[in-house]
């Protein structure tokens with residue numbers, strides 16, 4: 569006997585089915601609510617209580633601080649896996665065997681190169697353009713170089729080709745965006761290099777100069793990309809799914825996701841954290857003063873990198889990144905004063921009633937910027953790195969939505985504007 573929810577609204581009483589997921593999460597399926605109630609709908613700003621889909625990709629429990637990709641705990645994947653292996657897991661549903669994985673990696677590295685005309689598109693941007701704006705534009709431009717990707721009924725083989733192309737080329741786009749911003753010559757991809765080493769090489773090698781990728785940096789980047797790879801129905805992933813639901817190209821959906829991630833309340837927070845920590849440092853490092861500002865309702869200042877829509881416990885990714893920050897800075901021999909400020913803020917917040925009552929803990933963005941800084945990655949590239957990490961998650965979620973044949977996303981609303989009124993000629997207003 570399946571569970572039901574009884575609803576009494578607008579003088580009507582009826583039941584709606586309750587569905588239960590594999591982790592015993594429950595939802596009232598309101599698919600027939602409007603029909604059963606004669607027009608009543610639900611309203612939920614920010615979708616804080618509303619599920620948009622069922623998904624088999626990522627499970628997270630915000631109360632317990634659990635995060636798993638296709639059932640594998642994030643702690644195990646961060647410690648034992650590689651980013652491209654996690655990308656395969658998210659997109660295709662299982663960890664690949666050795667032969668499959670080697671073939672997947674080779675297909676990706678063989679596709680690192682981009683059409684030379686991409687440079688003309690990038691040259692159209694002023695050098696001070698924010699890298700996220702360039703990245704989303706160039707991602708969309710892939711529809712011009714690969715018009716078959718626009719076919720809404722593309723074959724699974726064609727979809728897989730689109731997937732490998734954007735996975736392979738995004739690091740090239742990201743690195744070239746950075747090089748152009750600095751006025752440096754671009755470095756072409758090296759198909760003999762692994763994913764992260766190739767990206768770092770394109771970011772930091774100078775023509776004619778020697779550049780050895782530091783394995784500590786490459787490994788730390790690989791781990792960070794794993795930690796950012798997916799996070800169920802967050803703002804940017806929901807944007808990818810709803811954009812993809814109109815049956816456009818994977819590339820246009822990814823571009824929409826990049827733009828959604830850019831905002832300071834979402835992926836842009838990692839940049840905002842470093843700017844905040846620097847401001848506190850330059851202001852004398854008085855963490856109590858800034859904590860008070862964060863708690864003051866009349867002060868727009870928020871403690872960036874703190875709080876989360878879902879995690880009401882420690883973000884498991886923040887725990888891993890905090891540990892990695894200590895390891896990477898020690899290995900690179902970097903002393904970063906803002907790390908101590910970050911730890912000081914965390915310590916004060918975790919014992920402060922305002923933060924404890926609201927269950928505000930450090931999230932994925934609180935410590936990641938400190939590692940990027942130690943890796944010589946510039947602040948306005950932090951969210952680009954987040955996008956590189958989140959790319960396989962966006963792809964997996966888009967693919968799942970398409971394979972499930974989900975309808976075009978079109979939410980309803982409750983109208984609260986003027987009721988019917990008559991147009992008045994301008995000289996009578």
Ligand code: SDX
Nearest residue numbers: 799802833834835837862870871872873874875876877926
């Ligand atoms: C990411 O969804 C995902 O999964 C996102 C992400 C992913 O992997 O995709 O995890 C990545 O986006 C992480 C979040 C990065 N953003 C930041 O660090 C920005 C700072 N954080 C906040 O803006 C906020 O916590 C949000 C946006 C993350 C969550 O906002 P919610 O869920 O809408 O919560 P809310 O704004 O309603 O806050 C609840 C209360 C409020 O106080 P009251 O009105 O109850 O008195 O907590 C307060 C807020 O004022 N609050 C904060 C705060 N975050 C929430 N107060 C001070 N500083 C903060 N950072």
